Amino acid sequence: MTSQLDIEAINAMVAELYPGTGNRCVELGTAHAVAAVEVTPTDIRPGGFISGPTQFAIADCALWFLSFVGLGRIEPMALTSELSIRFLRPAVGERLLCRATLEAVSRRSVVGTAHVWVDGQPGKFTAAAQGTYAVPLPR
Amino acid sequence: MTSQLDIEAINAMVAELYPGTGNRCVELGTAHAVAAVEVTPTDIRPGGFISGPTQFAIADCALWFLSFVGLGRIEPMALTSELSIRFLRPAVGERLLCRATLEAVSRRSVVGTAHVWVDGQPGKFTAAAQGTYAVPLPR
Amino acid sequence: MTSQLDIEAINAMVAELYPGTGNRCVELGTAHAVAAVEVTPTDIRPGGFISGPTQFAIADCALWFLSFVGLGRIEPMALTSELSIRFLRPAVGERLLCRATLEAVSRRSVVGTAHVWVDGQPGKFTAAAQGTYAVPLPR
Amino acid sequence: MTSQLDIEAINAMVAELYPGTGNRCVELGTAHAVAAVEVTPTDIRPGGFISGPTQFAIADCALWFLSFVGLGRIEPMALTSELSIRFLRPAVGERLLCRATLEAVSRRSVVGTAHVWVDGQPGKFTAAAQGTYAVPLPR
Numbered sequence: 001m002t003s004q005l006d007i008e009a010i011n012a013m014v015a016e017l018y019p020g021t022g023n024r025c026v027e028l029g030t031a032h033a034v035a036a037v038e039v040t041p042t043d044i045r046p047g048g049f050i051s052g053p054t055q056f057a058i059a060d061c062a063l064w065f066l067s068f069v070g071l072g073r074i075e076p077m078a079l080t081s082e083l084s085i086r087f088l089r090p091a092v093g094e095r096l097l098c099r100a101t102l103e104a105v106s107r108r109s110v111v112g113t114a115h116v117w118v119d120g121q122p123g124k125f126t127a128a129a130q131g132t133y134a135v136p137l138p139r
Numbered sequence: 140m141t142s143q144l145d146i147e148a149i150n151a152m153v154a155e156l157y158p159g160t161g162n163r164c165v166e167l168g169t170a171h172a173v174a175a176v177e178v179t180p181t182d183i184r185p186g187g188f189i190s191g192p193t194q195f196a197i198a199d200c201a202l203w204f205l206s207f208v209g210l211g212r213i214e215p216m217a218l219t220s221e222l223s224i225r226f227l228r229p230a231v232g233e234r235l236l237c238r239a240t241l242e243a244v245s246r247r248s249v250v251g252t253a254h255v256w257v258d259g260q261p262g263k264f265t266a267a268a269q270g271t272y273a274v275p276l277p278r
Numbered sequence: 279m280t281s282q283l284d285i286e287a288i289n290a291m292v293a294e295l296y297p298g299t300g301n302r303c304v305e306l307g308t309a310h311a312v313a314a315v316e317v318t319p320t321d322i323r324p325g326g327f328i329s330g331p332t333q334f335a336i337a338d339c340a341l342w343f344l345s346f347v348g349l350g351r352i353e354p355m356a357l358t359s360e361l362s363i364r365f366l367r368p369a370v371g372e373r374l375l376c377r378a379t380l381e382a383v384s385r386r387s388v389v390g391t392a393h394v395w396v397d398g399q400p401g402k403f404t405a406a407a408q409g410t411y412a413v414p415l416p417r
Numbered sequence: 418m419t420s421q422l423d424i425e426a427i428n429a430m431v432a433e434l435y436p437g438t439g440n441r442c443v444e445l446g447t448a449h450a451v452a453a454v455e456v457t458p459t460d461i462r463p464g465g466f467i468s469g470p471t472q473f474a475i476a477d478c479a480l481w482f483l484s485f486v487g488l489g490r491i492e493p494m495a496l497t498s499e500l501s502i503r504f505l506r507p508a509v510g511e512r513l514l515c516r517a518t519l520e521a522v523s524r525r526s527v528v529g530t531a532h533v534w535v536d537g538q539p540g541k542f543t544a545a546a547q548g549t550y551a552v553p554l555p556r
Contacts (some may be wrong), residue, residue, distance in 0.1 A: 020181030042159030052219045057192035080191045084223030084501040086523035103545045104505035128520045130547045223362040227382035227387050242406045243366035267381045269408045285511045298459030320437030330497045331474035362501030
């Protein structure tokens with residue numbers, strides 16, 4: 001289940017295998033990935049703030065894309081092992097972005113750090129996260 | 140913004156202030172709260188598994204309800220400060236539950252531990268989490 | 279590197295392989311383990327409180343012992359993959375205990391929840407933690 | 418308990434209030450702090466690796482120094498609220514360093530990300546962490 005690692009291939013896989021999500025890959029580097037999502041009314045909490053779970057979801061997605069970077073291939077069965085997130089300030093806006101940065105790759109896992117922000121407010125992070133993706137083991 | 144602490148009052152508040160969520164309170168104790176949600180097609184990941192963010196969302200919600208238990212009042216502005224989650228096994232089913240247990244309450248925060256499972260499979264936890272809710276400070 | 283799983287065997291292994299630690303196993307169950315340590319002057323922070331790292335260390339140790347429970351054998355090379363800890367109240371006393379409870383075991387990892395307290399004050403937890411131990415993979 | 422924010426003042430405070438630790442501040446910036454410690458025999462685990470708790474301790478310390486940066490003053494009573502750590506690769510060496518980077522400051526807390534490495538091996542991080550320091554509230 002290996003494919004060329006580019007943004008279009010990732011987003012085609014996401015659209016096919018995970019149609020329920022609006023999260024998409026918008027940038028890929030040698031040690032990072034950026035995910036983006038359009039905020040919908042169901043993502044809004046009291047006060048007009050983008051919900052915590054919506055921010056978790058984009059962080060989880062960016063780290064998933066990052067695991068492809070770490071492994072050098074699209075690996076849909078890389079699964080979140082654990083993720084911790086801290087909410088830093090209110091998130092208000094219509095588009096949410098998350099950049100995940102590679103910390104380490106081993107044969108069993110990929111670890112990354114993620115920063116979430118609202119489009120147009122770079123550097124004003126609304127959440128910071130760190131997590132581990134489990135790499136499928138050979139049978 | 141204080142009200143009587145019972146399941147109906149909590150769910151009325153959730154439905155009014157946070158209409159985008161299907162998460163509901165189904166049980167309240169002196170040191171725990173249980174939240175439940177009907178799984179929808181958008182919650183499903185490749186393989187038929189309930190997504191990580193859906194599990195995070197129910198854990199976050201159960202801990203929110205738990206913060207009401209800890210504070211002795213409905214406090215919609217209790218906000219997630221941080222939450223870490225570990226995914227333990229595949230989650231397959233139509234209804235997801237989460238029980239949050241109180242660890243500590245201070246004037247600034249409520250800390251709890253949460254366990255997520257699929258309805259009908261009690262004790263077979265699909266995720267375990269721990270997190271902190273920030274209590275609004277007096278001005 | 280398998281041995282009979284009992285308290286004496288664990289503590290003999292700890293004393294031999296990890297002489298620098300005063301942490302010891304004091305209780306083992308089918309799904310839990312308890313570790314204890316005598317607090318030393320170097321563990322004390324300003325105000326007379328047992329330091330965070332000392333509490334982390336006993337939680338880490340209890341989860342290590344728990345990984346033996348989960349695996350059914352003493353496995354010194356089970357290594358902490360990740361651990362998150364929340365400090366709940368000041369810890370004052372001369373002996374620190376931690377009970378780790380099993381959440382899940384797979385062929386790659388053991389996950390547990392841990393509660394730390396000062397001897398003589400059961401139920402008044404000074405820290406709550408959750409973490410993952412990586413099981414050595416076959417070559 | 419405010420003082421000028423420089424490395425010497427921080428290390429004098431640490432030596433006076435927390436004599437049990439060998440952790441010291443070695444670098445301060447506008448949004449980061451670096452801590453260092455000489456590894457002792459009691460820090461070594463089976464296999465010759467620097468123990469997880471030793472790495473946690475230096476991360477906790479760097480984040481403490483970072484909280485001073487975030488607050489603009491030495492604040493010994495800034496206390497760890499929560500910290501999560503991931504171990505990335507074996508740590509072998511005689512001196513351990515940790516750089517903590519500022520994520521956010523509010524009137525109630527300081528959040529940072531931390532990277533741990535062995536002296537002489539910059540960029541080869543042995544652990545990555547994220548955590549929250551609680552700022553003392555006015556009475």
